[in-house]
Amino acid sequence: MSENVRTETVTDHRWHTPEEYDEATGRLQQRNAALVARLHPDPDSVRRAYEVGCGTGALTEELAHVLPKARITALDVSDDMLRLARNRGLAPDRVEFRLGSFLEDDHTTDGRNVSAAEDGGYDAVFSNAALHWLHPHYTEGFARIRRLLAPGGLLCAAAAGRTAAADAFDHRIEEATRGVLPNGDGSSFNRRRLTAADVVDLADAAGLAVDDVFVVERRRTLPAPAYATWWVASGGPWSADRPEAHEAVRVLTEALGGARTEVELVHVSTCMVLRRPA
Numbered sequence: 001m002s003e004n005v006r007t008e009t010v011t012d013h014r015w016h017t018p019e020e021y022d023e024a025t026g027r028l029q030q031r032n033a034a035l036v037a038r039l040h041p042d043p044d045s046v047r048r049a050y051e052v053g054c055g056t057g058a059l060t061e062e063l064a065h066v067l068p069k070a071r072i073t074a075l076d077v078s079d080d081m082l083r084l085a086r087n088r089g090l091a092p093d094r095v096e097f098r099l100g101s102f103l104e105d106d107h108t109t110d111g112r113n114v115s116a117a118e119d120g121g122y123d124a125v126f127s128n129a130a131l132h133w134l135h136p137h138y139t140e141g142f143a144r145i146r147r148l149l150a151p152g153g154l155l156c157a158a159a160a161g162r163t164a165a166a167d168a169f170d171h172r173i174e175e176a177t178r179g180v181l182p183n184g185d186g187s188s189f190n191r192r193r194l195t196a197a198d199v200v201d202l203a204d205a206a207g208l209a210v211d212d213v214f215v216v217e218r219r220r221t222l223p224a225p226a227y228a229t230w231w232v233a234s235g236g237p238w239s240a241d242r243p244e245a246h247e248a249v250r251v252l253t254e255a256l257g258g259a260r261t262e263v264e265l266v267h268v269s270t271c272m273v274l275r276r277p278a
């Protein structure tokens with residue numbers, strides 16, 4: 001993991017549209033969002049919550065139900081994704097969507113600059129399927145999360161996880177796409193993956209205690225075109241140099257063996273509950 005601190009705002013999301021993202025990833029992300037929203041052991045105690053990488057708002061909607069007393073600030077770097085999140089019509093007096101990069105954005109509940117703030121004052125920070133996009137700036141990202149949390153506050157999150165099956169799956173995609181999709185090989189995603197041990201190390205470096213860390217592996221068999229759509233829709237801010245999404249789906253489908261091929265998707269999440277010591 002790099003110690004470098006680099007800030008960037010990624011706004012070019014033509015790799016996928018938010019509608020395609022919801023269509024392709026819906027069932028898996030919905031299950032993970034429901035899981036992450038319920039990681040907090042005492043939801044009634046949460047008055048101020050922050051969400052990193054809310055996307056189209058699947059987790060935000062769960063949080064609005066599970067945290068009835070909380071004001072929720074939900075951040076995403078993509079205004080396209082936020083457009084769909086805002087369309088959910090979640091309690092506007094309690095839920096605020098913000099556009100910005102977590103690595104640049106400075107938030108506290110009272111508007112102070114978080115990098116200068118001792119205490120961001122949030123009772124909990126939540127995130128589903130977004131923390132791995134902080135790669136290679138994990139050290140900075142987890143330090144920011146600590147600063148956002150009030151003493152005793154919890155990070156409840158799931159990020160892309162690593163298991164032997166996930167590595168084998170990434171390798172297969174890497175082989176299938178090598179030379180046919182620029183910057184789109186599986187390895188570029190693989191290096192983002194976090195093991196439970198990585199999370200323990202990051203928590204340690206950030207001064208967070210580990211209340212819980214565990215890995216969830218889900219498998220689903222999909223026709224190659226559905227898998228290709230999912231892969232492209234989940235691509236996120238990888239690279240500016242890439243084909244249009246529909247072309248990437250076509251190329252990847254062919255590379256996997258054609259439209260009649262079945263692909264076993266391995267979806268791994270490393271889930272964590274980390275605590276800022278009181």
Ligand SMILES: C[S@@+](CC[C@H](N)C(=O)[O-])C[C@H]1O[C@@H](n2cnc3c(N)ncnc32)[C@H](O)[C@@H]1O
Nearest residue numbers: 029053054055076077078101102128129130133
């Ligand atoms: C795979 S989506 C997950 C969205 C949502 N949490 C869900 O469960 O469906 C990852 C999201 O993280 C956002 N993201 C990536 N890097 C980010 C950053 N540095 N700051 C804020 N959001 C970021 C992307 O725009 C995208 O919407």
